[in-house]
Amino acid sequence: MIIVSHGRPLSSPQVEICRNREWCLMRVLILYFSGTGNTDYVAKYLQRKLAILSVDSDLGSIENILPEESTEFDLLIIGFPIYAGAPPVFFQQYLNLLPNVNQKGIFVFCTRAMFAGHAINDVYEQLGRKGYIPLDYKIIGMPGSDGLPFVSESSKYVQKALNKDYSDIKEINEFAERIAYVIGEINRGKTVAAMRRRAPRGIPLLNTIFQLLWDFGYKFAEKKIKTGFWADEKCVQCGLCVRQCPSKNISLINGSVTFNTRCYMCMRCINQCPEEAIQIGKGTVNKFRWKGPTGYFRPESKEFFEKKYPEDNRPRKAGRV
Numbered sequence: 001m002i003i004v005s006h007g008r009p010l011s012s013p014q015v016e017i018c019r020n021r022e023w024c025l026m027r028v029l030i031l032y033f034s035g036t037g038n039t040d041y042v043a044k045y046l047q048r049k050l051a052i053l054s055v056d057s058d059l060g061s062i063e064n065i066l067p068e069e070s071t072e073f074d075l076l077i078i079g080f081p082i083y084a085g086a087p088p089v090f091f092q093q094y095l096n097l098l099p100n101v102n103q104k105g106i107f108v109f110c111t112r113a114m115f116a117g118h119a120i121n122d123v124y125e126q127l128g129r130k131g132y133i134p135l136d137y138k139i140i141g142m143p144g145s146d147g148l149p150f151v152s153e154s155s156k157y158v159q160k161a162l163n164k165d166y167s168d169i170k171e172i173n174e175f176a177e178r179i180a181y182v183i184g185e186i187n188r189g190k191t192v193a194a195m196r197r198r199a200p201r202g203i204p205l206l207n208t209i210f211q212l213l214w215d216f217g218y219k220f221a222e223k224k225i226k227t228g229f230w231a232d233e234k235c236v237q238c239g240l241c242v243r244q245c246p247s248k249n250i251s252l253i254n255g256s257v258t259f260n261t262r263c264y265m266c267m268r269c270i271n272q273c274p275e276e277a278i279q280i281g282k283g284t285v286n287k288f289r290w291k292g293p294t295g296y297f298r299p300e301s302k303e304f305f306e307k308k309y310p311e312d313n314r315p316r317k318a319g320r321v
């Protein structure tokens, strides 16, 4: 395997070897967070598409990969869901913990329901300050994890989410092709800096007005959601929500599920509960639960990362500074 180290082009003999082979490899990491399965689906789809294009990659959630572990890779592909027109705060905090680098390439993607605001630019700027070079991005439309548990299964909104064809997503195919092309160019001798691609800012004033209105709406919703969780009588205390909560916000105390004040609002617990016992206020009772595009999203379990990191609880660091 040929490693292109930190974006430095290969030496001429190496380039020759590459020309004679179909492809040469950089160590690529797809690093993402997914609350309810959309971003997880996109990340895995992207990985499969890249593999078809001869780009091998590793894939991991920020819940399992320590920020400093990213230094083992030559190129990062970062993915996150949009919360309130922005990258989730805990995701931004995680990005802040990534070590500084010298001109390492990053691709960025996000999944959103309607409005992604300045999220891509924000991540570009944040990582640009750490020495990363933005190479390209993609915004991918997906069902809204914030709205789905509040509507009934028969609603148009849910039916649209259930009947969408997730097997062939044009935006991800294009993104994979672009990533493969850029890696090919770097392998052929271009510098990472030469492949930089900026994200358009849109119409700044319109975006800002929209973002202000959006923020206002979300401030209201945030309070309702964060303080609204409870488990109804269907709860069998299986503890799945406790194990899967990325912010360790849920505990089982004296046989009853208790929600603390550290909620990330990722909506994982309410959608994953096998008994559909978790509610937000009364608005989610007998309503739909979303398990991602495959219908069986399960984030990697605590057992998985305890096996991976037996000596300590390092993954718990993800998202909390």
Ligand SMILES: Cc1cc2nc3c(=O)[nH]c(=O)nc-3n(C[C@H](O)[C@H](O)[C@H](O)COP(=O)(O)O)c2cc1C
Binding pocket: 033, 034, 035, 036, 037, 038, 039, 040, 080, 081, 082, 083, 084, 085, 086, 111, 112, 113, 114, 115, 116, 142, 143, 144, 145, 146, 214, 265, 266, 267
């Ligand atoms: C708290 C919260 C806020 C959200 N805010 C937005 C938003 O501002 N704009 C948008 O288009 N989608 C928004 N969404 C929808 C998600 O971005 C979208 O469904 C995403 O694909 C979820 O990804 P996941 O399943 O990987 O968590 C929000 C979802 C949540 C849970």
